[in-house]
Amino acid sequence: MTDPQAAEPTENSQDLVSDEATDEATDWSDVEARETEGSSRPSKVERLEQEGDIAADYLEELLDIADLDGDLDMDVEGDRAAVSIVGADLSQLVGAKGEVLDALQELTRLAVYRETGERSRLMLDVSGYRAQQRERLVLLATEKIAEVQKIGESVSLEPMTSFERKVVHDAVSAAGLTSESEGAEPRRFVVILPA
Numbered sequence: 001m002t003d004p005q006a007a008e009p010t011e012n013s014q015d016l017v018s019d020e021a022t023d024e025a026t027d028w029s030d031v032e033a034r035e036t037e038g039s040s041r042p043s044k045v046e047r048l049e050q051e052g053d054i055a056a057d058y059l060e061e062l063l064d065i066a067d068l069d070g071d072l073d074m075d076v077e078g079d080r081a082a083v084s085i086v087g088a089d090l091s092q093l094v095g096a097k098g099e100v101l102d103a104l105q106e107l108t109r110l111a112v113y114r115e116t117g118e119r120s121r122l123m124l125d126v127s128g129y130r131a132q133q134r135e136r137l138v139l140l141a142t143e144k145i146a147e148v149q150k151i152g153e154s155v156s157l158e159p160m161t162s163f164e165r166k167v168v169h170d171a172v173s174a175a176g177l178t179s180e181s182e183g184a185e186p187r188r189f190v191v192i193l194p195a
Contacts, residue, residue: 049074051081051112051120058111059085059124062104068093070126080121083108086128093126098133101126102161123163134167141171141192148177148192159187168192 042050052074063070063085070087085093094101105124112120125131140157148155157168165181168190172179179192 044079045076047116047118048076048079048081051116051122052076052083054112054115055081055083055108055120055122055124058108059083077123080123082123082125084125084128086126090127094129098129098161098163101129102163130163133164137164137167138171141168142175144192145172145175145177148194152194154191154193156182157190157192159183159189162188165190 056072056074059072068087068090070085070090073084073086075082075084092100093104095103101124104126105122108124109120109122112122123130144155144157160168165188169179169181172190172192177192177195179190181188182191183189
């Protein structure tokens with residue numbers, strides 16, 4: 001005769017063994033899944049290209065709603081996606097001193113954030129406005145850098161947007177000097193310091 005209690009531990013031990021095997025299989029599959037996810041994570045350039053695609057889709061819809069004609073160019077510039085809208089008359093998308101463009105850029109960044117869950121530093125340009133601004137600001141920065149080097153004292157510039165300040169900071173850095181931003185928005189300005 002078999003003892004029913006003797007059979008129970010055997011069944012329980014088999015259950016324990018099968019539970020452990022299941023746990024081990026689950027652990028390994030989790031590890032493999034994490035490794036696969038890690039290896040399939042897109043590169044930084046691919047993520048920036050994805051941001052550009054999302055932004056372009058958003059902007060195409062916006063242009064359709066506003067009944068505006070414009071072509072979209074996407075690129076990756078340094079560590080950010082860049083999207084440009086070019087067309088016949090898009091000045092209403094730039095606005096006075098680029099205010100509409102700045103607002104449109106923020107809305108586009110929000111659209112990218114909604115899709116990716118990651119903060120975007122996407123740069124938007126309309127009809128070459130930012131490119132022209134960049135050229136003008138680099139010339140201004142070059143003049144002010146020469147002035148700082150000549151007089152040996154710091155020079156303050158007029159209040160600027162964050163985009164404009166960034167262009168000036170980059171030009172100052174390229175010239176081997178330092179600069180800092182002072183003041184509070186919207187009156188924040190750049191100070192170029194002597195070497």
